[in-house]
Amino acid sequence: MISQEKNPGNAAAPVVHARAGRAHPVTLREVAELAGVSTATVSLVINKKKNARIADETRQRVTEAIAQLGYRPNAMAKTLVSGTSKFIGLVADGVATTPFAGQIIHGAQDEAWKHGYALLIANTEGNQDLEKDAIAMMLEYKVRGILYSTWFHRPTGIPDTLREADFVLVNCFSPDAGAARAVVPDEAQGGQSATQILLRSGHRRIAFINTTTPAPAKDGRLQGYKDALEDAGIPFDPDLVLEAYPDQEGGYGATDDLLQLGVSAVYCYNDRMAMGLYDGLRENGLSIPEDIAVVGFDNQEVIAAHLRPPLSTVSLPHYELGAAGVRMLLGLDAAPLESAVKIACPAVERDSVAAHSPA
Amino acid sequence: MISQEKNPGNAAAPVVHARAGRAHPVTLREVAELAGVSTATVSLVINKKKNARIADETRQRVTEAIAQLGYRPNAMAKTLVSGTSKFIGLVADGVATTPFAGQIIHGAQDEAWKHGYALLIANTEGNQDLEKDAIAMMLEYKVRGILYSTWFHRPTGIPDTLREADFVLVNCFSPDAGAARAVVPDEAQGGQSATQILLRSGHRRIAFINTTTPAPAKDGRLQGYKDALEDAGIPFDPDLVLEAYPDQEGGYGATDDLLQLGVSAVYCYNDRMAMGLYDGLRENGLSIPEDIAVVGFDNQEVIAAHLRPPLSTVSLPHYELGAAGVRMLLGLDAAPLESAVKIACPAVERDSVAAHSPA
DNA sequence: CTGAAAGCGCTTACAG
């Protein structure tokens, strides 16, 4: 309980440093001295070595000394000896940009923690120099591996230095087959699930408002739509596929074209589009889901859960992406080099589609 | 350029490990040997020591050796010697829960990086044990200090172990005055700014829909409303203050009561409420801002920027909170123990308030 | 069952 305060006699002096105590943190050696054993013995009891046979009495003394001194092992020294740290690096090209990028971090952090690893993060905002520095930093801290992630699903190049570490691409993939382990959302399955929500509700004539921006999501979500129709024995009609910019304005602006189509249901590329469409539909005196059923994609919580009516959609599994990335890195999950692992986008049904409207 | 591949002769074997190369990473000693100097010299040139006078020719040889071997300093060893690492810890009680919690991380990360620090994050989801473990981990990695943050502005207790480090509370504060450095959003100023947007537009009778949930934000945002009215010489009328649950449903549900008030403008506790109110107002055939002007609070991007009309609001400065926390921790910004530092909530004007409606 | 010693990869006085 020895805690050397700076100004023991001067209680009135403002405590400038909130730091508790000693200039020099307590070391293994000090614990050993207090317990009257060697540092080796202390190390052994701390690390609970199986085959180390330590007398209970000795172990006891050591444990007490540790508690009494408030000893904390120096992880740096530990790592120096072992050669590899308990860090996993996560480089992201934008936590800023999107509300759910944070979920990748969250999933990675939880999973890493579960296996005794801490997350070292760096946000590069897409800046190549920053990225290089970030990777260098992680390499210097001898991370166990690096998760290289993007805020939206896309192909990516692989920085040279990244190859100096074990790494997994998260939410992105290398266009060069076999070049890297990667985990991405299963856009096609998601699109299929979204369409099926509508199909199950009895709709046969379903429009799809796709994005105008090229991306794996654009192709995948369309493919899923086609797959679902095919499964249901409904011929694909290209006229039912519209395109708009993937935000509220885009969805709103697509309203008129959509109404020309004479469909009873529409699947939107994302929730934001659906949000805009809600406004457009409402302005036309149409109600959801009675007059027209709507499903989105992304499950962007703030929007989807609170639109009126709450939006049925499909969830982009960011949390799972981060977690799976960690498991693949640690060799806990299979991680083929040939192709990216796909994570399911589960359907989230709410009230924008009637339970059964034999439209 | 010596890179010892695992199976040099067996090109057909699948490359299981994407890791480039050597089992043993190259060390300072190897660089020294290749350059024909001592390790001390190499260390000196790497760290660009001012007073170290090294012959240009020697420096040159060392630099080449480093490049040739692809040497990366071992940060662990470095830290061991210096005693304190280049880490700043960030413990958060929920990255998950809210879309903007990620901004605290983002701001902290950017600022930390700017000063040569890396961010070590841990998400505790409010779990005390996890929290203790997270702090212990950070302490063991000898972090320079810890940012203890909450996903919404609130009073907080301070875990004992946190006091073993330098720390700053971010988005939260200790109810015990003088107990800790802290940085929080300036709710009162924000509420004042929100109200002033309306005042400047000519409104005199302004309702405030506050939250039902007790929080510093509840008191502060109300105080700001009162302050703004007082500055404008308008007596505060308690009847104009409604309360509702702080989400879309709450805002929607408050519509009728609001309409009883006969106001020309309304300031909502947050953007989500405003979003619900938009729907309620629209259902009553009212248009924004012509019939009634609306301002929100939070500047929750996905919502505020894309409602129709786009919502005027006040920004919760999460990014700045994270950045300021780092600066306070590093002693770059003043950080009084007596009271929390307040960060301004800047107004973000969009189209839900007319430029000039002499209502 | 426990201790003495070497070593992980660096940096920092101290000589020269």
Next chain:
DNA sequence: CTGAAAGCGCTTACAG
């Protein structure tokens, strides 16, 4: 201008 040596705090064979 540069090298030899000690030491940061730990762990790991190796003795005993």
